[in-house]
Amino acid sequence: MSSSYTERPRGRRPADGLAASRRGGGGGTPLLAQSRLLVQAWLKGPLKIGTLLPSSASLARAVAAQVPPDSSGPVIELGGGTGPLTEGLLQAGIAPSDLVVIERDPQLFRFLAERHRDVTTIEGDATNLADLLGPFGVTRARAVVSSLPIVWLPQPVQRALFEQSFAMLGSHGPFIQVTNRLRSPVPHDAFGLQGERRARIWTNLPPASVWVYRRRSP
Numbered sequence: 001m002s003s004s005y006t007e008r009p010r011g012r013r014p015a016d017g018l019a020a021s022r023r024g025g026g027g028g029t030p031l032l033a034q035s036r037l038l039v040q041a042w043l044k045g046p047l048k049i050g051t052l053l054p055s056s057a058s059l060a061r062a063v064a065a066q067v068p069p070d071s072s073g074p075v076i077e078l079g080g081g082t083g084p085l086t087e088g089l090l091q092a093g094i095a096p097s098d099l100v101v102i103e104r105d106p107q108l109f110r111f112l113a114e115r116h117r118d119v120t121t122i123e124g125d126a127t128n129l130a131d132l133l134g135p136f137g138v139t140r141a142r143a144v145v146s147s148l149p150i151v152w153l154p155q156p157v158q159r160a161l162f163e164q165s166f167a168m169l170g171s172h173g174p175f176i177q178v179t180n181r182l183r184s185p186v187p188h189d190a191f192g193l194q195g196e197r198r199a200r201i202w203t204n205l206p207p208a209s210v211w212v213y214r215r216r217s218p
């Protein structure tokens, strides 16, 4: 894998002695404060962030609707940012103990971990998914939800990310990707995946699509 992440992952389980409060430390943080954090991160590296505004509640609902309700295992969220998709997944009924969220930017990570104290949050590069999740004992997943600016990742890194994800998802689990593009942000055919746009949320700023990828049946 050609990612540059070398540090040990920093993360936090709810059991790390922190109060398990569903909305602890900022569930109702105003959009302006969240946008300010995203802008600060964007200024450090625009292509690493991808957007200046947090996802809307409608987009979060559209994402959560793609998570299979009848299967077990954790939902892994890649690129938690300030947490709007995390919030949507929780509101859709995913238990906090079934949610693992990864965020690379240290400032956004701190905000996220504080906002969602009862969710397992991990600071690190999501393209090193297997290495990041190993210490947390996560080896399988119900769904992977990504709002990473995946279109900007080199193709070998995209491929490696899907391989690590589908190793946990098995044959049926969905990889759910948010993108501002209408078309698929990755060459899924070349990766042996089937992909489908499942929603387009015009009211999100900017308008966003929800793509779902699955392993192609043999």
Ligand SMILES: C[S@@+](CC[C@H](N)C(=O)[O-])C[C@H]1O[C@@H](n2cnc3c(N)ncnc32)[C@H](O)[C@@H]1O
Binding pocket: 041, 048, 049, 050, 051, 053, 054, 055, 078, 079, 080, 081, 082, 083, 084, 085, 102, 103, 104, 105, 108, 124, 125, 126, 127, 147, 148, 149
């Ligand atoms: C488009 S923002 C989405 C944030 C939030 N999930 C939302 O929907 O508003 C992308 C997020 O992914 C994070 N990110 C980008 N590349 C990453 C990587 N390789 N590993 C982990 N997080 C990453 C960024 O720091 C940013 O918070």
